[in-house]
Amino acid sequence: MSTKTLQKTPEMPKLPITKSEKFRISIISAVASTFVISSSFYLSGSIQLITRDVGIIFGILAGVIPLTLLQLKEVQRRESIDRHLPLFLLSLVSSIQSGSNLIQAIQMVPERNMGNLNPLLKNMKANISWGMPISEAFDNFAKRAGTRMAKRVIVLLEIAYKNGGNISENLETIQKHVTELRNLEKERKSALQPYTYTIYIAYAVFIAISVILSSQFFTQIDSVKQLLVTTDIPKSSNVFSALAGVEIKELDAILFNMAVIESVFGGLAAGKIGTGSYVSGIKHIIIMIIIAVIAFNVL
Template identity: 25%
Template sequence: MLLAGAHLRRFVRRRVERDPVRYRSLHEDLVAVNMGVTLDRYLLRAYLVSVLFGVLWAVLAFLAMRLAVFPRVSVGVYNVFAIRLPGFELTDTWIDLLQVAASAVIFVLTAYSAYIFFLYYPSILKKSRATRINLLLHNVVSYMYAMRQGGTEMMEVFRAISANPAVYGEAAHEFRRVVRDADYFGCDQITALRHLQETTPSEKLREFVEDLISVVESGGDILAFLDVRVRIYQEDARFEQKTFLSTLQMAAEVYVTLFVAGPLFIIIVMVVLGLMSSTPLMELSIVIYLLVPLGSLFFLLAIDAVSIKTEPVERYASMKWLHEFDDVRVEERSGDEPYFQRLERYDRVRKIRSFLHHPLQAFLVEPNRTFYVTVPVALAYVALTVLATPAYPDTEILIDVLDDHLVVGLLIILIPFGVFHWFWQKRVMELEAEIPEFLNRLSGINQVGLTLAQAIVLLVKADLGVLTYEIRKIKRDIEWGASFQEALVRFEERIRTPTIARTVTLITTASRMTGNISEVLSIAARDAAISENLKRERRAEMFIYTAIVYLVFIVFLFVVAVIDLQFLSVLADVSVLVADAGTGPVPIGNTPLITFERLLYHGCIIQAFFSGLIAGQMGEASLRAGVKHAAVMLIIAFVVFTVFL
């Protein structure tokens, strides 16, 4: 095994050395996406995984062909020239050979496809990483400007950015390369920046680094350069949103055509075919249970790929208690030490009391906590329903009884999360809407010579909506001994949104550099105002597409209801009359009417669930926001089928 691995590694190495130009772009992509693997090792993995993938599919195809029963076929072409063809009989030996040949072809095709995928996979990751870098670049440049405003050297600025990957994401990882080259490889600042320029996947960052190198080498004003770049990138954000909105218009038309009108047309055609002759039950089941969910998931992934998303902000614990020596006896200390322990116990008890007095507050702060309650309740409800349901001899009747309760169980999970997420989102929107005004007033007060802590005391009296309550908390933290930076960090930890997190990081960094940060605050306020205007414009534009999703779902539900009422119900009445005459029930083709009703009902339920998620993804760029739309559409479909049909 080791000898075979060594031969395979030498084979891969010789291929790379024989044609280095062919694999140059792959090597550049591997470096750009930080894969952490050499070109030879990556190609070795590609060969091994491709062969295994091909063998797996070949074996599965061979087993499927062995189990499948192939019908006898004949060529329907008249032999008008009376040509005598040689006799040929397809024996078992020939069938085995054909199966082996087909398996070999499948092996080659799947292995080659997997290998091609491995070659292009780093390029896909490169584009995704470039998008994430571009989304945060204007925040990074604003952070650079804030630190440079206080006189910080550029290398220290790069160190500070690379130390905040939780806030600046992939952009921080890019500048970590500059720090690595300077600290460990002995490169000067210009050489390290040139390496970043050559390896970064982002064209926008490459242009920024190239211009920064020119300014540094020519001895220009770096602060003025950063100021200009901040304004340019803020304007670029508006152009990117317009491009995205035009893309979303096309996506909405594609969704209506392919994933609503398409399945609806297929359902109508299959029902009509069922009325005329045999029932295409399997095809209709594939459309409802497979094509509609898979198509909707594919559309969700496509919308998510082109959406302008804000990178999530993560906070890591700065201090962690290690329990390696818990069994070691510690001498009791006198003085204030016991009081700190009492404070810790009080904090734990206070959290429990707060939850008991205001249980809903915990869900308003973190809507995901609703799943800890609703999922067990829904599972218990479904389990009790299944246990209480008698064993019907007809499977269709059993499904008709249980599927309504499954929908109720799903609503038990979706409705609380959708409600609490809507309240949480509403509060966050109100807070972020007041951030530009808060920063503008903070900048004006700081400009007249007051410190930021004194500015907070004055802003308590201002009317900033929901943000006023949080400013009071900041003021209280400062009065109780916390520094201004610590109070802002606690404010960010309470809200936990990307916009506020990056604003707090910018302000705290600038305030550590200098006391007069009015210019930095003005830039941060302008950036926040532009971001808020873009969000407002997007919400106004996206409301139309959310309404379109609701409209096409209602049309889908209306057409299915008409089919149920005008076709299936009429046939059911005919079935009753014929049964009274003693000739037996009348099915559609070979399938009972209840089966068709079940398929139409399930089709509407599946369409409601995925249409709601798509409405949230298109309207608010969030699947979590789509949960409330999914719950509303499920309720509409459930009421229509259980009450009116």
């Protein structure tokens, strides 16, 4: 029984984030942020755990998270492209060594196990088959990829194609160079990964000390203030008279704000150290802020 294979429409490559997408997500983020902040101000009078400071923080997060997710998606797309470039070059080398020229080798590259590089290759093959000049097809590929590594590879491929000579040897050199760069990047991330844990450990120590101060030391200050109120001893002659004007809620608010500040800078540092991108640090900021909210409002 014969089966007919239907030719599907080529998958369009995922393009870099456009200005229209950023604008649309920005509008949604602004609406979500305004709604969360307004709701927290409304509920702060009736629900004790929901304070205005927490509402403002989560309102800001509601405005930042959608843009962050969009940017993280773009970062992951570029990472997938750079990760599969050595495999793409290795396929070109194998095809050229078997007797094909560069254009034929590009059209013979397998369309599997290439991640986000796969739709870009389909698009480049379609452009070449429609008669587009190879240099223009290369430029279109680099523009759609949007990564520094892809642009560098395309420049080297154009030079190898125009200069001629032993293209197989040139491509093999390019493939080794790109593979070495990827290995160096992996080694850098592996070497710096423990420092991310160090940031979390330091943050956990700060939160623990803050909780102990708030639940143990500050409560004793409140007891001393009550004692000063009930006794007839003149405040000027009492060694604890300086504590009379201390507000426990203000001290807790100071510690909480310090925890939020440390969450922001610690999260950004963890993202930059771990993945080389400050955008990836937003997820660390969210985790740390949630820990701070739980610690100061529940514990």
